[in-house]
Amino acid sequence: GENVEQHPSTLSVQEGDSAVIKCTYSDxxxxxxxxxxxxxxxxxxxxxxIRSNVGEKKDQRIAVTLNKTAKHFSLHITETxxxxxxxxxxxxxxxxxxxxxxxxxxxxxxx
Amino acid sequence: DAGVTQSPTHLIKTRGQQVTLRCSPKSGHDTxxxxxxxLGQGPQFIFQYYEEEERQRGNFPDRFSGHQFPNYSSELNxxxxxxxxxxxxxxxxxxxxxxxxxxxxGTRLTVT
Numbered sequence: 001g002e003n004v005e006q007h008p009s010t011l012s013v014q015e016g017d018s019a020v021i022k023c024t025y026s027d028x029x030x031x032x033x034x035x036x037x038x039x040x041x042x043x044x045x046x047x048x049x050i051r052s053n054v055g056e057k058k059d060q061r062i063a064v065t066l067n068k069t070a071k072h073f074s075l076h077i078t079e080t081x082x083x084x085x086x087x088x089x090x091x092x093x094x095x096x097x098x099x100x101x102x103x104x105x106x107x108x109x110x111x
Numbered sequence: 112d113a114g115v116t117q118s119p120t121h122l123i124k125t126r127g128q129q130v131t132l133r134c135s136p137k138s139g140h141d142t143x144x145x146x147x148x149x150l151g152q153g154p155q156f157i158f159q160y161y162e163e164e165e166r167q168r169g170n171f172p173d174r175f176s177g178h179q180f181p182n183y184s185s186e187l188n189x190x191x192x193x194x195x196x197x198x199x200x201x202x203x204x205x206x207x208x209x210x211x212x213x214x215x216x217g218t219r220l221t222v223t
Binding site: 001004006041043045089091093098101102104 | 159
């Protein structure tokens with residue numbers, strides 16, 4: 001079945017610095033790649049997504065890049081703020097018409 | 112506009128018992144998916160319901176079953192609970208032709 005690997009598992013950055021989280025996938029049929037932010041005691045919240053026919057998408061301080069040839073996609077957060085601290089999950093929509101999630105990255109932004 | 116709601120928030124059950132979790136989708140959504148999230152892991156897809164029928168199913172045993180009602184709300188039932196069923200159960204709603212999912216806060220199930 002599909003395998004989504006996510007790195008790093010934990011990430012600490014100083015406020016104002018950038019954070020990058022990377023995911024790789026194995027299913028060539030995957031065509032949609034969302035990123036979710038999960039705060040303590042809450043469900044995942046969709047923060048940005050990208051489709052397979054697009055290489056990059058940006059929304060204010062958040063951007064996602066996709067390299068279909070290498071089968072990897074990344075989340076970039078610039079000018080990090082303490083409220084960006086959370087667990088971030090990547091996912092892809094692949095064979096079987098279902099989402100496959102990565103194992104999560106715990107991001108801590110140090111004021 | 113109410114988002115996805117789930118009940119109960121927390122639940123403690125004994126091994127071998129049965130449990131029912133409930134989900135109300137975001138207003139206007141017609142599709143409900145259920146996920147199991149073990150501690151420190153990403154959500155794992157259990158199944159998806161649309162038009163009161165199970166459309167897709169992940170790699171979960173038949174002890175996991177569900178139902179969708181005419182108002183699009185949904186239930187997840189788990190029979191013969193095992194200790195390994197302890198997890199956060201998430202419900203997500205969407206429109207049938209959209210990839211965008213909106214998650215509820217989840218139900219924390221503890222099996223003792």
